[in-house]
Amino acid sequence: MTCDDFQAHYLARDGGADSDAHLAGCNWCRSRIEELDAIRLQLDATAMWEAPSDELEEAIVASLRRTRGPIAPTNRAWTATAVAALLVVVAGAFVLIQSRQPDWDIALPASPGIGATASVAGWNTPAGTRMEFSINGLEPAGENEYYEIWLTADDGRHVSAGTFTGPGRIESFAGVSRRDFPRIWVTLEPNDGDEGIGGPTVLDTGS
Ligand SMILES: [Zn+2]
Numbered sequence: 001m002t003c004d005d006f007q008a009h010y011l012a013r014d015g016g017a018d019s020d021a022h023l024a025g026c027n028w029c030r031s032r033i034e035e036l037d038a039i040r041l042q043l044d045a046t047a048m049w050e051a052p053s054d055e056l057e058e059a060i061v062a063s064l065r066r067t068r069g070p071i072a073p074t075n076r077a078w079t080a081t082a083v084a085a086l087l088v089v090v091a092g093a094f095v096l097i098q099s100r101q102p103d104w105d106i107a108l109p110a111s112p113g114i115g116a117t118a119s120v121a122g123w124n125t126p127a128g129t130r131m132e133f134s135i136n137g138l139e140p141a142g143e144n145e146y147y148e149i150w151l152t153a154d155d156g157r158h159v160s161a162g163t164f165t166g167p168g169r170i171e172s173f174a175g176v177s178r179r180d181f182p183r184i185w186v187t188l189e190p191n192d193g194d195e196g197i198g199g200p201t202v203l204d205t206g207s
Helices: 003-011 017-025 027-031 033-049 054-065 076-098
Strands: 104-107 117-125 128-136 145-152 158-164 168-174 183-190 201-204
Touching: 003 017, 003 027, 003 033, 003 076, 017 027, 027 033, 033 054, 128 145, 145 168, 158 168
Parallel strands: none
Antiparallel strands: 104 117, 117 128, 128 168, 145 158, 145 183, 183 201
8 A cells, every 4th residue: 555545545534454554654654644634624524514625625635745745747647646545535525515415405484574585404313403594585683682493393392493683594403303393483582581482483384
């Protein structure tokens, strides 16, 4: 196994006995582990939430370049290796990005008199439901008000999934599954110390 192979596999978290043996016997790769770990963390964080940035791609290329110095025009073999190594990383990131597609994506109709359009995408996770609300045209909440997201079960139990103050892209999480709590709705709540549902409904998938 070459140093390039090792580092590409390491970045892709695709190590094995060969990788372990290479690392044990290679001072150069051991000296670069800290930098590779930093890139790996960045890859993990990026793959969770967004497409890889140009900076990240540059960081990977720059890091791989340092294994052999600048790419000379005659060093075609190295260039091919770098491209192959980058493809391993990008393919890994692509698989993670694909798996980020929401499990469901539904409209969130506005109540009569509320001039807003909204939808919510959701990801079912072992810890609950991650949601991303996309809300346009909703009046910003007043000074002593906030909007609150609720999930409601068929038997009437409610779980709050967070509060917000105006339109835009809202990240939310609820510690229940949507299968058990199918209704998603938003109320405008007075900030009066009462944690119950008190205000008017502005958005609602209906039960
Ligand atoms: Zn090495």
